[in-house]
Every structure is written in structure tokens, then in C-alpha cells.
Amino acid sequence: MKTKTFPIKIGLEIHGYLDTKEKLFCMCLVSGCRCSGVGGSEDIPNSRICPICTGTPGSKPMAPNIEAVKKMIQIALVFGSKISFETTWQRKHYNWADLPKGYQTTISGAHATPNAVGGKFKGINLTELHLEEDPAQWNPDSGKINYNRSGLPLIEIVTEPEFSDSEQVVEWLKSLILSLSYIKAVRKNAGIKVDVNISTYGERVEMKNLNSLEKIRKAIDYEILRQVEANEKGEVQKMETLAFDEKLGKTIKMRSKEGAADYRFIPDPDLLTIKIDKKMVNKIKSELPEMPEVKLAKLLKTHKVDKKNAEVLTRNLELVEFFEKLAMITAPKGVPPAQMASAKADKVGNVNKNLSWVTIELLRVLNYNKKTLEDEDVEILPEHLAELIKAVESGKITVLKGKQIMNDFVPKSFSLKEHKGEIGNIDEAAIENLCRQVIDENLKVVDEYKSGKGASLNYLIGQVMRLSERRADFKVAGEILKRLIGN
Ligand SMILES: [Zn+2]
Known part of the structure; x- marks a missing residue:
């Protein structure tokens, strides 16, 4: 929704799950299990817990996870934020079922120096970013608590209230998620939780825990309209905290907004x-x-890649780096990729020949196997794809055979020299033999073709390709079939 006529100010507090192996103050794993069995206890509630992350009386936190601190620094550097070289942990007190020890450990609040301040991302100024632990997961309907999430390291990124509509927020968040995925700072599948602050005419309201871009979009659009209508009725907006009910499509008041004093922040005496x-x-x-x-x-x-394909490639760091390496390997001698722009058009064409093998074929094979280049068990070398492309370009193998070989490139690619099957093209005499066999075995289809059904020829060519293991040139196969059928 575009609404520029009202004094709309939107600010975000984004919580991302840092991509670490262990929790923030204990050695419990963030995901999976230490057991050797397949599957492990990934989804079993309370399988990754200890006295520290369950807040058992008498337990003390361990020194904070250095991995989490390093990821925070990476994020601050990407934003150009000013890193604080000394920070102290705070206890943010509140009493809720998801927090048995009675306080959340965080580097925010009344007495804290945030981990980093300032910085900018895609035109929006940042207020601060800081580390904190996640509380447990409490289901208000069943009353059950899952502590697997308790103590997970979070980064909170706070923006200035500089957004003016939902579309701008969603586009900005998409860019943010992409950039954070490049530095592997946040866990890809864990998602983000966003608190959105909106003010129009009155005081600001906060919408808590919006966990999808769609939900954020709907909540902002609803809340802006609600506030504007309330203002027209003469109501004065007080500071409050809201939840967005996706089923009802509206915001619901949770509580009047707490001030910092309500949390009784104190420095944590257990942490250095x-x-x-x-x-x-x-x-x-x-x-x-x-x-x-x-x-x-x-x-x-x-590389002279068109915008659409360039956007496909940059959606994933591994993919774009794969393409860059491939371009380097296949660059004509004497023309390093960095100078491709000034090279003659025919030489630049070399890069574009690679393009469809990456943006179409490689992605097709990866998607089919539900894999990405980031997966630990996937090892596809650009050298191997370069060899394959060269074999196709030189006519050593057909395009179809090339695609068939690529099907076997996941999870591990290989050199054509190691390929077990036959890969060289077969000659015309061999194709003719296969055509005769296909005609004999498919007399009905041959008759259909003779009576004018052109598509039947494609079926016959397909049979020749199958019998030849895609080593026959399909144009040649078509010509021979036509000649033999006599049409
Ligand atoms: Zn633990």
C-alpha cells in the first residue's frame, strides 16, 4: 500500500538466529544432535537442553559463544556500524512462562552500550545492533514449553523509523536477508522475527513477533488504515503493544507498552x-x-550477463561464485574475465554460452534433487562443467547427452574421463541401424506419421535417442527416419 499523505513513520526491530553450532551461554547444540544415529533428535522437544539454558537454580552461564560474537561483527561491518569494543551483558527482567530464570540476557537496555551503533543499509539508517538470547517456546493452548530454543543466539537489528509503507519494508527486508545469507551470519531456515513500530498521528505502537514477509506486509497495511481511521474519529493513539492475528487479518492489543524501567535492567554479575x-x-x-x-x-x-540472469545468479553466493570460476576457466586464452568487457563480442559470447548451463541446467538438476550448492554433501566443480561444455561445443557429445551426464553431477561431479558410460557420438551408419530397429518396433506410429501426424516423428526420434543413450545427433536421426519411411 502506498500512502504518502499521512505522517507515517515505520521502524523495525529484526531478530535473526545467528548461524552458530552451539547456544549462546552453554554447549547445547542449536540443531541436530551429538548422537551418531541418522535423523537424531532434530524435532524432539527438550532434546537440546541443560541446566544453563533451562534456568535451573544454581546454574551459571558459560562465557559467551565466540562464534556468535564474530557473526555480530560481520553483520556490523556489512552495515558500516561502529563497533563497541567493550560491552556488558544486562538482565532484562520479565516474568513469563517462556523464561523460567526471570530475565533475558541481552546487550540492550537502560545501562548497556550496544554491540554496534549507527550504520546504514539500502538507504535506511540503523540505530544499533546487539546480541541476546532467545527465550523458550511456550504454547499457551497446551501450556507445554520447549526449551530447545532457549538460549539460542540472536542478533537484534534496530532501524530508525524511516520507512513509509509496507512495500518499502518488505523489499528492504528481502535485500537484508540476501546480504546476511552471503556472510552466512544467520541460519537460513530459522527465519526472522520482526517487531514493527508504527506511528501516524499519535504515539507509536509496536506489533510483536511478525515472522514472515507476508505477515509483515498485511500487518503494516492494516495498522496504518486503523490508525488513520481512529484519528478521523478523534481518538488519540497511546503507546501500546499489539499482536497481528493473521486469521482475523487484524491487530489485537496485547498490553500497554512497557518503558525500559519496567524491565528493571541490571548488569549481569555472572558474565564478564x-x-x-x-x-x-x-x-x-x-x-x-x-x-x-x-x-x-x-x-x-x-561478464555482460543480462539483468534477469544476473539476478538469478546473485540470489545465492555459491551460485554466483561458481559462475565466476566457470567464466575464468572457460575464458579465451589471454583474456582474463576482468577484461572481458573490453574483449571482442565473440569472445564475450563464451561467457554467455556458459550461462544456460548454470542458470538452467545446473539449477534444474539441483532443484530436482532438492539440493543447493551450499549443502555439505554437494560437490560440483566448475572445472567438470567446463569440460562438459567444451565437449558439447566441439561436437564430441550431443547437447542431450551433456544434459544427461549433468543429471549425475549431483551430489558429486566428475571428469568426463571418469564417466563410466559411452560418451562419444555415434556415426551415421550406427544411427541408421537404430532407425531401422525403431521403425520395425513401432509400425503403428510409422503409419500415423505417414498419414500426416507430424508429431509421431518426434516420438520415433525420441526412441532413437533412447537406444543410443543420447549419443545420436537428433537432426541426423530425423533425416534418416524420414528417408527410410519414404515421406
Ligand atoms: Zn544448554
Whole structure:
């Protein structure tokens, strides 16, 4: 919804699950299990817990997970935020079923210096970002609590209230999620939880725990209209916390908004101050990958990829890096990819020949197997695809045979030299023999073709391709079939 005529200000508090192996203050795993069995206890409630993350009296937190601190630094660097080199953990008190120890451990609140302040992403200024632990998962209907989530490391990213409509928020969040996926900072399948603050005429209201882009879009659109209508009726908007009920399609009041004082923040006496080493920050900075917009610009300019395909490639860091390596391997001698832009058009064409093998064929095979290049068990080398493309280009194998070989590239690619099946094209005499066999075995289809059904020929060609294991040239097969049938 585009509504520019009202004084709309929208700010976000985004909670992302940091991609670490263990929880923030204990050694419980974030996912999976330490057992050797297949499947493990992935989905069994309360299977990844200990006295620390269940808040058992007498338990003390361990030193914070360094992996989580490093991921926080990566995120701060991507935004250009100013990193605080000394921060202290705070206890944010509240009494709720999901938090048995009575407080959440966080680097926010009245006395805290956030982990990083300022910075900007896609035109929106950031207020701060900080680490905190996730509470447990409480089901108000059954009363059951699952502590697997308790103590998971979260990053909270707080923006300035600079958004003005739902569309802008959703597009910005999509870019944010993509950039965070490039640095592997947040867990891909864990999703994000977003609190949205909106103010129009009155004080700001907060909508808690919106966990999908669609929900965020609907909630913002509903709430803006509601506030504008309330204002027209002369109602004054007070600060409050709302929940968005997706089934009803409306926001519901949860409580009047707490101020910081309500949480009685105090520094956590069980945890030491986090001191961040500048050398570590510099090392992390030097290891950051290029961000999506840089990759996109390179594809468009250096590799002359069209915008649509460039966008497909940049949706995933592994995919775009695979394409870049492939371009490097297949670049004509003496023309490194970096100089492709100034190379002659026919040489640049080489990169575009690779394109469909990556954006269509590779993605087809990966999707079919429900895999991605990121998966640990997937190992596809650009060198192997380059060899395959070369074999097709030189006419050593047919395009169809190339595609068939690619089907076997997941999970592990191989050199054509190691390929067990026959790969060379077969000659015309051999194709003719196969055509005769196909005609003999499909007399009914041959008659259909003779009586004018053109599509029957495609069926016959298909049979020749099958018998030849896709090593026959299908154009040649078509010609021979036509000649033999005498049509
Ligand atoms: Zn634990």
C-alpha cells in the first residue's frame, strides 16, 4: 500500500538466529544432535537442553559463544556500524512462562552500550545492533514449553523509523536477508522475527513477533488504515503493544507498552565484559565476501550477463561464485574475465554460452534433487562443467547427452574421463541401424506419421535417442527416419 499523505513513520526491530553450532551461554547444540544415529533428535522437544539454558537454580552461564560474537561483527561491518569494543551483558527482567530464570540476557537496555551503533543499509539508517538470547517456546493452548530454543543466539537489528509503507519494508527486508545469507551470519531456515513500530498521528505502537514477509506486509497495511481511521474519529493513539492475528487479518492489543524501567535492567554479575580485539575485527573484515550488489554489477558489466540472469545468479553466493570460476576457466586464452568487457563480442559470447548451463541446467538438476550448492554433501566443480561444455561445443557429445551426464553431477561431479558410460557420438551408419530397429518396433506410429501426424516423428526420434543413450545427433536421426519411411 502506498500512502504518502499521512505522517507515517515505520521502524523495525529484526531478530535473526545467528548461524552458530552451539547456544549462546552453554554447549547445547542449536540443531541436530551429538548422537551418531541418522535423523537424531532434530524435532524432539527438550532434546537440546541443560541446566544453563533451562534456568535451573544454581546454574551459571558459560562465557559467551565466540562464534556468535564474530557473526555480530560481520553483520556490523556489512552495515558500516561502529563497533563497541567493550560491552556488558544486562538482565532484562520479565516474568513469563517462556523464561523460567526471570530475565533475558541481552546487550540492550537502560545501562548497556550496544554491540554496534549507527550504520546504514539500502538507504535506511540503523540505530544499533546487539546480541541476546532467545527465550523458550511456550504454547499457551497446551501450556507445554520447549526449551530447545532457549538460549539460542540472536542478533537484534534496530532501524530508525524511516520507512513509509509496507512495500518499502518488505523489499528492504528481502535485500537484508540476501546480504546476511552471503556472510552466512544467520541460519537460513530459522527465519526472522520482526517487531514493527508504527506511528501516524499519535504515539507509536509496536506489533510483536511478525515472522514472515507476508505477515509483515498485511500487518503494516492494516495498522496504518486503523490508525488513520481512529484519528478521523478523534481518538488519540497511546503507546501500546499489539499482536497481528493473521486469521482475523487484524491487530489485537496485547498490553500497554512497557518503558525500559519496567524491565528493571541490571548488569549481569555472572558474565564478564566482552572485550573485542581490533585485530579480530580487521581479520573478519578482510574475509568478508563481496555483497550481492557488487556481484550484480560485475555480472552486468564484466561478464555482460543480462539483468534477469544476473539476478538469478546473485540470489545465492555459491551460485554466483561458481559462475565466476566457470567464466575464468572457460575464458579465451589471454583474456582474463576482468577484461572481458573490453574483449571482442565473440569472445564475450563464451561467457554467455556458459550461462544456460548454470542458470538452467545446473539449477534444474539441483532443484530436482532438492539440493543447493551450499549443502555439505554437494560437490560440483566448475572445472567438470567446463569440460562438459567444451565437449558439447566441439561436437564430441550431443547437447542431450551433456544434459544427461549433468543429471549425475549431483551430489558429486566428475571428469568426463571418469564417466563410466559411452560418451562419444555415434556415426551415421550406427544411427541408421537404430532407425531401422525403431521403425520395425513401432509400425503403428510409422503409419500415423505417414498419414500426416507430424508429431509421431518426434516420438520415433525420441526412441532413437533412447537406444543410443543420447549419443545420436537428433537432426541426423530425423533425416534418416524420414528417408527410410519414404515421406
Ligand atoms: Zn544448554
